[in-house]
Amino acid sequence: MSMPSVTRATPASRAALFIGLVVLVVLALGPYWAGRADMRLMSEIFLYLALACIWNLMAGYAGLVSVGQQAFVGFGGYMLFALTIFGGLHPVPAIIVGGFLAAALSIPIATLIFRLKGAYFAIGTWVVAEVFRLSFAQIQSLGGGSGSSLPVAIVKEIGAKKATREANSYWLALGAAVIVLLAVYFFLRSRRGLALTAIRDSEVAASGLGIDIWRTKLEVYVIASAFTAIIGGLIFLQKLRISPDAAFSVNDWTAFVIFIVVIGGIGTLEGPIIGTLVFFALRETLADFGTFYLMVLGLVAIVVMLKAPKGLWGLVRDRFDLELFPLSYRVRFPKDEEGS
Template identity: 60%
Template sequence: MTSKIPESLPFSIVRSTFASKVAFLGFIVVFIAAVTLPWWGGRADMRLVVEFCYYLALAQLWNLLAGYGGLVSIGQQAFIGLGGYAFFMMAAFFDVPPLLAIFLSGVVTMLFAIPTAFLVFRLSGAYFAIGTWVVAEVYRLSFAQVSTLGGGSGMSLPISVVKSISASKLEREILIYFLALLLAMGVVTALYVLLRSSWGLALTAIRDSEAAAESLGVKKQMTKYAVYLFAAFGTGLCGAIIFLNKLRISPDSAFSVSDWTANIIFIVVIGGIGTLEGPIIGTLVFFILRGVLADFGAWYMIFLGIVAVVVMLKAPQGVWGLVAKRYGIQLFPVGRKLM
């Protein structure tokens, strides 16, 4: 799909804003702090950032699906689990080098997403959402039947594989830290570039009005398929890194809707759906709430639920939606302004 920008326009197209320039400087500071963290932070800090990074990446990918593609999936845990299991199988049974296995896990997950999409794309709206959940449950039950993978109890990553990554635990944690950082930054950058392209414009148009987008020649179905497969690839990569970090996988933990998709949806809804900034804010809010409420046991989940309901009722555009509306700022200017 191509778009032609006419030559010699009587105005210039500006895409950055003052806020985006300030934010860019802020991101550079955060980037430097994050890259140097292993040298000045503790191991607990690294583990927290690793978790933050994969939740951020997962939330951004779900936001791409639901916020831009209009595909509200509650079955993304299927791809987290597939990515995790693909990594464990390749590393443990086929001696694939771990870093290559992580990448290939994304590819394998995307391949699994093709027949999954064929099935769930026959549904729409709420039926699509439920359908994705059902498919994830089918994957969970299927993996629980495979005795080679430990059945319902799951399996641990063999020591030989763990040692092949690095003999030292600290070095291994640093490697996982940088992988998670690369994953989060890679996903955010990829989505930013994608949404600024004519493809992103088409995606936004489909979200706004499918009929109008289609009548202008946007390949609706193909675009949605592409978004779904891209999200599956990224989510599969996340799954591989998550379970490399955990060193153990089981069907219940890998394909858990409450551990993964419920939190991801919370993050995106709180932060602001349909924006790149929303999932970042949402992940921050999620981690702050989780930290503050850590000592309250089950009340923690109840409180998160109440927060989500209140935000959905009072500010359906999320925290970032409120800020952007009030101050008219955009940190990731995926649109264009003419001057």
């Protein structure tokens, strides 16, 4: 009768699940209520949310602070172009195959750059991204340094009519964001995910528990690379045009993503969601100010890192003890014992 029970769910998490489902249904119906410009913006938001979740998994849980994620965004984009133009694939399978190729490619890369520790690892990832950028700029059949556009025939495979096409690529972006969010959530709940949290909390203790740290980090890196490439493919499916500078832009695909995660709250699942919303709110109101807006973004990131290292979500959580994505176990005592 009075046995305490152990559970992950909390009232807040149950409410969040319910609200989340409602929001998802509303978003899924987007093409029926949203205008074209709004759908474009929302697609971009979904894809940034996915990139932020992936980066957060790497940096916030696995300690892999990468500033070279643009390598895989650009790679995924280029694979979309190469596999559809030269391989004759439909864009959607081409994007997925691009993800698998990125996973395969990330293994030798990891064996090299995992030799660099901490912050040097970060710059190492950047070098890899530069190698990607310079290499793709050498491929003349993909337009070399100036890039190329997706042929109309291939674009039409997404939908013959413009409205269908836009709805389809909206759903692809939404679907990808949901899949990435769920994948990261269930990964963190799994045995491996718990191992990851153990590594984050204490690498020494984790290795004492028999967790193969190198291997676990490698798994995260490979999974993250694959998902990042898939998101990259979807990004350039929206843009329909690719060039080395756009595909491997450190600002667009890494700096903004880092700001999102830092501002929202690194090492939490809720953080990237909040961060994405804040980032786009800032961008939509300040983007006209150009460079000034970017300086504000840099400043906000610095202030958050110094004054609230757990981000906006950290502030909320510390204050209200909320957890929308139940990861930790809680011991719950039956009502009659509460307060005793």
